[in-house]
Each structure stands twice: as structure tokens, then as C-alpha cells.
Amino acid sequence: MGSLRRVPYSTVLFDLDHTLFDTDASEAAAFAATMASVGIEDPTSVFPAYDRINQALWRAVERGETTPNELRLTRFEQFVAAAKLDADPTEMADRFVEGLGSFGELYEGALGVLEALSGHTSLSLITNGLGQVQRERVRRLDIADVFDSIVISAEVGVSKPDPAIFDIVFDHIGEARRSDAVIVGDSLDSDMAGGVNAGIDTCWYNPNGKAGRAELPLDLEVQSLATLPDVLL
Ligand SMILES: [Mg+2]
Structure with a gap:
């Protein structure tokens, strides 16, 4: 701790x-x-190749070497080349982004946790992702009203762990809130390192009990979202 x-x-x-x-x-x-x-x-036959490319590109985003808006297409350009497909990467990128917005749900219990917290604390969303995808998810899941600020890296031009994206959140909700703010996230590289860089407390959501890193001291750790009201309030 x-x-x-x-x-x-x-x-x-x-x-x-x-x-x-x-x-x-x-x-x-x-x-x-x-x-x-x-x-x-059979998408499972080619998914590992795509996944490697996509994850490597998101790590490059975190290092500031590319942007989410570039990644949107480059992941399919690289994938089409690697899988030797005769397909249009631009059309694939468009269809994929549409699907990312349309498919997927909140984890079970997540909405209840947000509702339990929202009566007591200000909640914001700070996400590395594409505007089109994340806005559609937030709209479809009907969670926009829970958050006082929603900051999406591709829309603002900076990504976690850069403290500049945290500055944008505090511009929205008030700089005074920084002194008793905490970030909850699953990623050591983006969420936890970002929280440390921004000078706020960190709460690692670590459902699979992964090992932490000695050089990245964290304030809190939870294995289940359901424990957050007890831990944070
Ligand atoms: Mg995450």
C-alpha cells in the first residue's frame, strides 16, 4: 500500500x-x-494473430507512438497482411468499430456498484479508446447520466498514463477534487501508472489475482467490483 x-x-x-x-x-x-x-x-482460427497485433498497437498508444484513430485502421492493415487475406482493411475496420459499439455488456453487478457509489461520490469515466466506440457503448448501456465527466482518449488527443488526460477530467469536474480522488482500473500500465503520474490514489481492479509491481506502489486493490462501496466510501 x-x-x-x-x-x-x-x-x-x-x-x-x-x-x-x-x-x-x-x-x-x-x-x-x-x-x-x-x-x-471460424474467427477463432485467426483471432490470435489479430489479438497480438491489436495489443501491440495499444501498447504503442500508451507509449505515445501512435494514436487510437490511427490504430483503428492499422490493426486491420497489419492483420490482412499477416493473415494473407484478400480483403479491404478499411471496410473491416469500419465494420469492427461498429460491432464494438453494438456488442458487449457491463460486467454483472457493475451497474449496481456505479449506482451505489453515485449517491456518495462524483464519478467520471476516463478511457483509452475510440470516440465512436465508447460513445455508442455508453449510450446503449444508458450509463451517461451516472458520470460527471466522460473523457475518451481519441477525442482529446492524449491517453492514459499521460497525466494530461487526467488534467482534462479535473478541468471538467474541478481541480479541487484531485486531492481526494481515486482511479479504479484493471491496467497497471495505463490506469495505475496514470493515477500515480496524476498524483491521485490508485485502486487496482485485479479479478484474476495477478502479481503487482514493486516499482508501482498502489493504494488499494480489489478482486471484485462488489467490494468497491465498502473500500471507497
Ligand atoms: Mg481497462
Whole structure:
């Protein structure tokens, strides 16, 4: 544990993907629809190749080497080349992004946790992703009203862990909130390192009990979202 706990927190920043939202299910459904559109009926045969490319590109986004809006197409350009497909990467990229918005649900219990917290703290969403995808998910899941601020990296031009994206959230909700804010997220590289860089407390959502990192001291860790009201309020 790092700094002294500042419970109750007046401000909670949430990551979306793999924290509140079942991104794996969303991606699998969107990927299957995209592959079907180019005649591949067994998406599992080519998914590992796509997944490697996509994950490497998102890590490059976190390092500031590319942008989400570039990644949107480059992942399919690289995938078409790697899988030796005769297909149009632009059409695949469009169909995939449409699917990412249309498929996938919040993790079970996540909405209840947001509702339990929202009466007591200010909630914001801070997500590395594409505007078109994340806006459609938030609209479809009907969660926009829970958040005082929704900041999406592709819309603002900076990504977690850059503290500049946190500055944008605090511009929206008030700089005074930074001193008793906490970020909840699953990623050490983007959410937890970002929280440390922004000078706020960190709460690692670690459902699979992964090992942390000595060089990244965190304030809190939960294995289940359901424990958040007890831990944060
Ligand atoms: Mg995440």
C-alpha cells in the first residue's frame, strides 16, 4: 500500500474496458461479425494473430507512438497482411468499430456498484479508446447520466498514463477534487501508472489475482467490483 488512505473518496475515476465492461465479449462478437463479412466462418482460427497485433498497437498508444484513430485502421492493415487475406482493411475496420459499439455488456453487478457509489461520490469515466466506440457503448448501456465527466482518449488527443488526460477530467469536474480522488482500473500500465503520474490514489481492479509491481506502489486493490462501496466510501 502506498499513501495514506483518503476514505471516503469524493471522486472516483473509472476505466471502462475490462473494468466495468466485458470488452473480451464485445471484441469477440465484433471480430466474428467482421470475419464473417470477409468469408471467414471460424474467427477463432485467426483471432490470435489479430489479438497480438491489436495489443501491440495499444501498447504503442500508451507509449505515445501512435494514436487510437490511427490504430483503428492499422490493426486491420497489419492483420490482412499477416493473415494473407484478400480483403479491404478499411471496410473491416469500419465494420469492427461498429460491432464494438453494438456488442458487449457491463460486467454483472457493475451497474449496481456505479449506482451505489453515485449517491456518495462524483464519478467520471476516463478511457483509452475510440470516440465512436465508447460513445455508442455508453449510450446503449444508458450509463451517461451516472458520470460527471466522460473523457475518451481519441477525442482529446492524449491517453492514459499521460497525466494530461487526467488534467482534462479535473478541468471538467474541478481541480479541487484531485486531492481526494481515486482511479479504479484493471491496467497497471495505463490506469495505475496514470493515477500515480496524476498524483491521485490508485485502486487496482485485479479479478484474476495477478502479481503487482514493486516499482508501482498502489493504494488499494480489489478482486471484485462488489467490494468497491465498502473500500471507497
Ligand atoms: Mg481497462
